[in-house]
Amino acid sequence: MPRRYWYIIIIYIATQLSGILGAPLLLALGLSQSDAIAVWSIISFTIATVWMLILLKPEFAENSAHAGTGKIILWTILGFFLALFAQNIAGLIESNLFGVAPESENTELLMDIARQSPIFILLPVVFAPITEEIIFRKIIFGSIYKRTNFLVALVISSLAFAAFHFDFTHLLIYFAAGAVFAFLYVKTKSIITPIATHMVLNTVVVVAQYFITEEDLENYRQQLETILIGGIF
Template sequence: MPRRYWYIIIIYLATQLSGIVGAPILLAFGMGQTDAIAVWSIISFTIATVWMLLLLRPELEEKSDRSKSGVIILWGIAGFFLALFAQNIAGMIEMYLFNSSPESENTEMLTNIASQSPIFILLPVIFAPITEEIIFRKIIFGSIYKRTNFLLAVFISSLAFAAFHFDFTHLLVYFAAGSVFAFLYVRTKSIITPMITHMILNSLVMVVQLYREDLENYMEQMETILLGGFF
């Protein structure tokens, strides 16, 4: 594995742990706890994302092909529906076979922070998809795929992706999404494709979670209107 890949992994891990030091510094300047976590997360992941992309720049430029941009975007959008379908199947398996709750603790935690400090939305919608696809698809999956085969590479990288979210009740859901992302990467030969899918998927989750009550009220109103129209 190239040395720059190891640098990227170290940067990613350091960024994940940097809040232990960074958030208390912002707290010392009088910032609230939630805002301190949100602001530090955005600062640290902005730096990490730029740094990681710079380290990958020679490789990305070498493989860039503007003629494929339309294909990449289309597959990125189509991949969203594939990932959504795969996650729904995985969620039903978890619910019916393992009696798991459909609620995700990891998602609820991120939503709670975003609801109190909106700037935090940038983390799951922008920075997490970019950094996670670089780590789990570009580096882990890509390195294993070159030496073994697709199935083994998908299994190891998707399992690592799922475990790293520390939401073991929904391990299968994250694994399913990771498998779709890996398929998109291989299908288009561009890491940008799963990034796009990942961004759309996370954006949908955040919108649904943040506006759940409004959406539920809207659905109830629509149901009342439709029933009133029939009767």
């Protein structure tokens, strides 16, 4: 694995852990807890994202030229619906086979911070998709794929992606999204495609959390389950 990949992994881990020191520092300066978390997250992830992109600049240029803008846009749109479908299937499996509640504590926690400090929305909508796709798809999936095969690389990288969200009751949902992102990466040969798809997916989730009630979501899940069961059986 290239040395710059190790630098990127170190940057990502350091950024994730930096809040242990950074947030308390901002609290000491008088910010509220939510503002301290939000501001530090944006500062640290801005630095990390810029640093990662600089390290990968030659590869990004090569990927864009190889895939083509039209192909990236097309598969970003198709990938969004594919990821949405895969996550809904995973959610139905979790609910019906394992009795897992549809609510995600991880998502609710992030949205609570975002409601109190709107700037935090930039983290799931912009910075998380870029950094996570670089780490889990380009570096982890890509490195394993070169040495084994698509299925092995997909399973390992998607499990790592799911586990790193620390929402183990919804491991299957995160795994499903990771699998779709890996497919898009291979299909278009450009990391830009899963990054863009991830951004669109997270944006829809954030908007839904703001404007759609739990009752609406439950009605949607019931309708989807009826359609799927009717279509399968």
